[in-house]
Structures are given as structure tokens and as C-alpha cells.
Amino acid sequence: MSVLVYIESDNGTIKKAALEVASYGRALANTLNTSLSAVVFSSENSELLGNYGVDKVLTVDFSEKFNAKVYADIITQAAQKEQASVVVLSSSADSRYLAPMLSVGLDAGYVPNVIELPTQTQPFTVKRSVFSNKAFCKTEITTEVKIIGLSNNAFGLVEHAVSPQTESFSPKIIASEITVENIDKATNKVSIADAETVVSAGRGLKGPENWGMIEDLAKVLCAATACSKPVSDLGWRPHSEHVGQTGKPVASNLYIAIGISGAIQHLAGINSSKVKVVINTDPEAPFFKAADYGIIGDAFEVVPKLTEKLKEFKAQNA
Amino acid sequence: MKILVCISHVPDTTSKINFTNDNTTFDNNGVQFVINPNDEFGLTRAMWFKEKQNATVDVVNVGGPETESTLRKALAIGADAAFRVNTAPTDGFAVAKELTKVAQDGGYDLIIAGRESIDYNGGMVPGMMAAALGASFVNNCIAIEIEGGKATAVREIDGGKETLTSTLPLVIGGQKGLVEESDLKIPNMRGIMMARKKPLTVLKPTENKTFTASVHFEKPAPKGAIKMVDADNIDELIDLLHNEAKVI
Numbered sequence: 001m002s003v004l005v006y007i008e009s010d011n012g013t014i015k016k017a018a019l020e021v022a023s024y025g026r027a028l029a030n031t032l033n034t035s036l037s038a039v040v041f042s043s044e045n046s047e048l049l050g051n052y053g054v055d056k057v058l059t060v061d062f063s064e065k066f067n068a069k070v071y072a073d074i075i076t077q078a079a080q081k082e083q084a085s086v087v088v089l090s091s092s093a094d095s096r097y098l099a100p101m102l103s104v105g106l107d108a109g110y111v112p113n114v115i116e117l118p119t120q121t122q123p124f125t126v127k128r129s130v131f132s133n134k135a136f137c138k139t140e141i142t143t144e145v146k147i148i149g150l151s152n153n154a155f156g157l158v159e160h161a162v163s164p165q166t167e168s169f170s171p172k173i174i175a176s177e178i179t180v181e182n183i184d185k186a187t188n189k190v191s192i193a194d195a196e197t198v199v200s201a202g203r204g205l206k207g208p209e210n211w212g213m214i215e216d217l218a219k220v221l222c223a224a225t226a227c228s229k230p231v232s233d234l235g236w237r238p239h240s241e242h243v244g245q246t247g248k249p250v251a252s253n254l255y256i257a258i259g260i261s262g263a264i265q266h267l268a269g270i271n272s273s274k275v276k277v278v279i280n281t282d283p284e285a286p287f288f289k290a291a292d293y294g295i296i297g298d299a300f301e302v303v304p305k306l307t308e309k310l311k312e313f314k315a316q317n318a
Numbered sequence: 319m320k321i322l323v324c325i326s327h328v329p330d331t332t333s334k335i336n337f338t339n340d341n342t343t344f345d346n347n348g349v350q351f352v353i354n355p356n357d358e359f360g361l362t363r364a365m366w367f368k369e370k371q372n373a374t375v376d377v378v379n380v381g382g383p384e385t386e387s388t389l390r391k392a393l394a395i396g397a398d399a400a401f402r403v404n405t406a407p408t409d410g411f412a413v414a415k416e417l418t419k420v421a422q423d424g425g426y427d428l429i430i431a432g433r434e435s436i437d438y439n440g441g442m443v444p445g446m447m448a449a450a451l452g453a454s455f456v457n458n459c460i461a462i463e464i465e466g467g468k469a470t471a472v473r474e475i476d477g478g479k480e481t482l483t484s485t486l487p488l489v490i491g492g493q494k495g496l497v498e499e500s501d502l503k504i505p506n507m508r509g510i511m512m513a514r515k516k517p518l519t520v521l522k523p524t525e526n527k528t529f530t531a532s533v534h535f536e537k538p539a540p541k542g543a544i545k546m547v548d549a550d551n552i553d554e555l556i557d558l559l560h561n562e563a564k565v566i
Contacts, residue, residue: 068445068455068457069454069455072449092476093457093458093473093474093475093476094475094476096441096457096458097445097455097457097458097473098445099442099445100410100414100441100442100443100444100445100446100448100449101445101446101448101449101455103411103442103445103446103449103529104446104449104450105449108529109409109411109529109530110410110442110529110530111530112439112440112441112442113439125533129439130437130438130439130535131329131335131436131437131438131439132436132439133538134335134537134538135335135337135535135536135537135538136535136536136537136538137438137532137533137534137535137536138532138533138534138535138536139530139531139532139533140530140531140533141529141530142528142529142530142531143529176454177454177484177485178454178455178456178482178483178484179482179483179484180480180481180482181470181481181482181483182480182481183475183478183479183480183481184478184479184480184481185475185477185478185479186477186478189477190477191476191477191478192476192477193476193477194476194477196565197565197566221566229499233498233499233500239460239494239495240474240478240479242494245331245355245436246331246355246356246436246493246494247494253565254559254563254565254566264331264332265331265332268331268436274563274565275559275563275565277555277559278544288544289544290541291544292541292542292544292545292563293544293545293546293547293555293558293559293563294544294545294546294547295546295547295548295549295555296546296549297549298549301549302549302552305552306552306555306556309552309553309556310556310566313556313560313566317560
């Protein structure tokens with residue numbers, strides 16, 4: 001028996017979401033009175049996992065690029081080797097990609113978008129968000145092995161220092177009919193999925209030429225930039241920045257919406273963010289009903305001022 | 319080329335979400351149902367393959383008779399034939415098993431599903447189908463071309479995109495980007511008339527194996543009132559975000 005977590009890295013460095021998964025795994029292992037193992041692919045700082053309660057680190061002897069089918073099979077083998085009763089993954093695009101294949105491989109029920117520790121373990125019941133965060137659903141996993149997809153920023157990082165045992169793991173590598181030809185990834189930008197803060201703007205910005213101030217604000221906050229659906233449909237910003245029900249989901253700690261009225265489909269995509277700030281000229285904008293803090297005002301005046309004030313704040317609190 | 323598009327029948331994006339039977343069942347009362355938006359992008363891309371590469375396009379749904387209007391809409395958009403597996407879609411695994419059977423029997427080259435349905439947001443059906451079929455799988459698919467029995471697909475990744483090539487059969491979890499919003503078709507009268515004559519076959523479910531059970535729903539606690547900050551008092555906002563919300 002054990003709990004197994006899948007630890008994702010980015011350019012050899014363990015991702016923050018993976019440490020969150022480890023923190024969750026530790027708490028879950030305590031609840032189940034068992035140990036926590038982690039399966040790690042090509043990472044330079046796996047010793048970090050000991051700070052988050054990982055008892056055993058399986059370092060996979062495999063350095064090929066991410067391939068969901070191959071990775072799912074390797075994690076299946078790791079789960080079998082560790083006799084895992086629960087496998088925990090993050091909500092990254094890669095984790096969501098491989099999780100259903102892992103589910104079939106392990107004959108294990110998979111529940112994504114889980115927001116907290118199991119509400120009970122007999123029967124094993126987790127709470128997940130459904131209907132684009134408009135509701136929660138307590139869901140029983142009825143299989144012997146369970147797979148949990150943890151919602152980003154839902155559990156947070158919890159330090160718990162242990163001295164992990166490290167083991168090299170050489171799984172059998174299966175063939176895949178898929179070849180990765182090219183990866184096009186901005187290296188100097190925070191992605192929406194990984195960001196703790198997201199600065200998002202809408203049609204209130206009047207045109208793509210005005211996005212400089214949004215990028216400036218995002219830079220001060222080390223935030224990702226995002227946009228509403230009309231803005232991506234108009235071609236002002238790339239589709240990859242569109243957040244909302246049919247765009248990317250956002251589960252950041254802070255979401256700042258500028259010149260976005262707050263259509264129900266937009267709110268559905270962002271409302272699992274913890275703290276929402278809205279800046280809009282229209283006091284009737286529906287977003288004001290969904291946000292925590294609001295400023296009625298012109299983005300062209302408020303945003304540059306906010307950026308300046310935040311720079312001062314950061315300088316003082318550095 | 320044979321294409322199967324999996325259609326989920328979901329509440330319209332603007333629906334109010336409520337539950338009945340002591341919060342154990344979704345309340346259909348007054349709710350409009352539509353083709354799941356992620357599936358509609360895929361269906362529209364399938365129409366492109368039909369037009370340009372002479373593909374045949376079938377659509378399938380797992381659900382009761384009430385979902386047939388959604389399948390008829392897909393036929394009106396241009397699909398050739400529809401299947402409905404007559405059982406309640408209890409969990410993602412059960413749905414994937416039913417769809418896998420239909421896909422196997424039909425011998426499809428390309429199976430298109432949405433990356434997730436907008437009701438339960440499971441995002442697992444296409445990947446489970448691919449695993450059960452032994453087919454290739456591309457999730458979060460934003461572009462697909464098929465030439466000479468080989469597919470080139472683009473997958474959205476966190477912070478960028480990835481171009482992949484694959485053999486067929488291939489399952490994709492599609493989303494916006496496969497086609498643009500403006501490419502989506504509203505069925506015209508001719509399409510609606512023709513859809514009435516197209517075959518809609520009701521199939522018996524194969525098995526009823528599930529992995530999970532949704533036992534109880536709840537809605538988020540009502541949100542506290544918004545705190546308004548004067549546009550001339552940005553310092554106050556920074557103070558609130560730092561000391562109260564603790565997010566900066």
C-alpha cells in the first residue's frame with residue numbers, strides 16, 4: 001500500500017503544481033496511514049521532494065520528450081511496483097492528457113478537478129468541481145485503485161520535511177505511434193496554467209495596440225496575461241490567451257479583469273480563482289457581482305497608476 | 319475516410335445550474351440543451367473533411383431519447399448518420415466503453431470528441447476510448463490534417479503548442495481552434511429537412527461497468543459582497559490585496 005504522486009518538471013526543474021500534488025499526497029497518505037512515493041522524470045532538484053513529505057522517490061531512467069501514452073504506461077508500472085492504492089496528478093495539460101490512459105491501464109477510477117482531501121475513505125469519496133465551477137459534486141470512486149486529479153492551487157504547498165529514499169526505476173518502454181515533431185513554447189513567459197496571478201483584459205481596451213499597459217502590469221506581478229473571448233475572436237490576442245468556458249480554465253490565486261464585462265461563460269472559466277479584482281467603467285457590468293474587489297474607472301487611467309503603485313510596493317517589500 | 323464524432327448533450331452555456339431529489343440529480347427543468355461546444359468545433363472540422371476529402375461522418379451520443387434533438391441538429395449541420403446508445407451516461411468510463419464499441423464496429427479512421435463536456439468537465443472520455451481501442455490519442459487538439467493515411471495534429475500545451483504526427487486510427491479531444499467560432503454552422507431549412515430522413519439508429523448498451531458514482535451535489539456558498547475601491551485610491555487596493563486577501 002502507498003500513495004503515488006506523479007511529479008512533473010519543466011526544463012529539469014520540478015513544477016510548483018507538482019509540489020502541491022506532493023503536499024496533497026502527504027496529507028492523503030497520513031489519512032490512509034500509509035507511505036508516499038513519487039515518480040519523477042528527468043529532474044535536477046528531486047531532493048526538494050523531501051521538504052514536502054515524499055518518503056520514496058522513483059527516478060525514471062527515461063529521458064525522451066513527453067509522450068502521454070508512454071508516460072501513462074510508465075506511471076502504471078510505477079503504481080503497480082509501489083502497490084499504490086491512490087495515484088495523484090495535477091491539472092496540467094500533460095496530466096489531463098495521460099490520466100484517462102492511466103485509468104484504463106490501472107483499471108482505476110479517475111476523478112479530475114478535485115478540490116480537497118477525500119471527504120471520507122469508506123466509501124472513498126472526493127469533492128470535485130463540475131458545471132464549470134458552478135457546482136461541486138461528491139463522487140465515490142468504486143474501484144480498488146483510485147486516481148485523483150487535483151485542481152490547481154486548491155490545496156497549496158505544505159512543508160513536511162522527511163529524508164526520502166531514492167531509487168532508480170527502469171520501466172519497460174512501450175512503442176507509440178505518435179511522434180512529437182515540434183514544440184513551440186514561450187520560454188520567458190508565465191503560462192496561464194502555472195501562474196499564481198493572471199491579468200486579463202477585454203474589449204474595454206479598445207484595440208490590440210493598447211495591450212502594452214496590460215503586459216506592464218503583468219510583469220510587475222509576475223503574472224500571465226489572458227483575454228476575453230471577443231478579444232481573441234477579433235484577433236487582438238492569440239487564442240491561447242482566451243480564458244473562459246470554451247477557452248482555458250483559470251485557477252489562480254489572484255485574477256485581475258480589466259475592461260471585461262463578465263459574461264456567464266467567462267465567469268465559468270475563471271471563478272475557481274481565489275481573489276478576483278475587476279476594473280471597469282460600467283458600474284452595471286455583471287463582473288462586479290462576481291468579484292471580491294472592484295474599481296469603477298477607466299482602464300487607461302487606473303492600470304498605469306496601479307502598475308506604478310505596485311512597483312513602489314514591490315520595491316518596499318522586496 | 320470514415321469519421322465518428324462523439325456528441326455530448328449538455329445544458330446551454332448560460333443555463334442556471336440547480337439540483338433536485340435532495341441534491342442528487344441535475345435539475346433539467348427549463349434548461350435548454352445543446353451540442354457540447356468542444357464537440358461542435360470537432361463536428362465542424364469533420365464537415366471540412368467531408369467537403370474536401372470526401373469523408374463520411376457519423377455522430378454518436380450515449381443517452382436517453384431526450385438527446386435525439388441534439389443528434390438531429392448534428393445531422394442538420396451535415397453528418398451522414400447518427401447513433402444513440404440507449405443508456406444514461408452514468409460516468410466517464412461507462413460512456414467511453416459504449417463509444418468504444420460503436421467505434422470498433424464502425425471501423426473509423428478518425429474519432430473526434432471534445433476535450434471535455436461543459437457539464438461534468440471530466441475530460442476523460444476520448445483518452446479512455448483511445449486506450450480501449452489501442453488507437454493513438456491527441457488531447458487539447460487545435461488543428462488536424464490528414465494526408466495519405468497519416469495525421470498531423472497540433473496540441474495546446476501549457477504555455478505553447480506542440481505539433482505531432484500519428485498513424486490512424488486516431489482519437490482526438492478537440493476544442494476551439496479546430497475551427498474558428500465564426501465557422502460554426504447554424505443548420506439551414508434544407509439541412510433540417512434532410513436530417514429528418516437521415517438514419518438515427520438506437521443501439522443497446524453493452525455493459526454497465528462504472529468506475530465512479532456522483533452521489534451528491536452542492537452549489538458554492540454565496541459570495542461575500544464586493545469591496546469597492548475609489549479609482550483615485552489605488553493604495554487602498556494594494557493594501558487590501560496585501561493585508562486582507564494576502565495575494566501580493
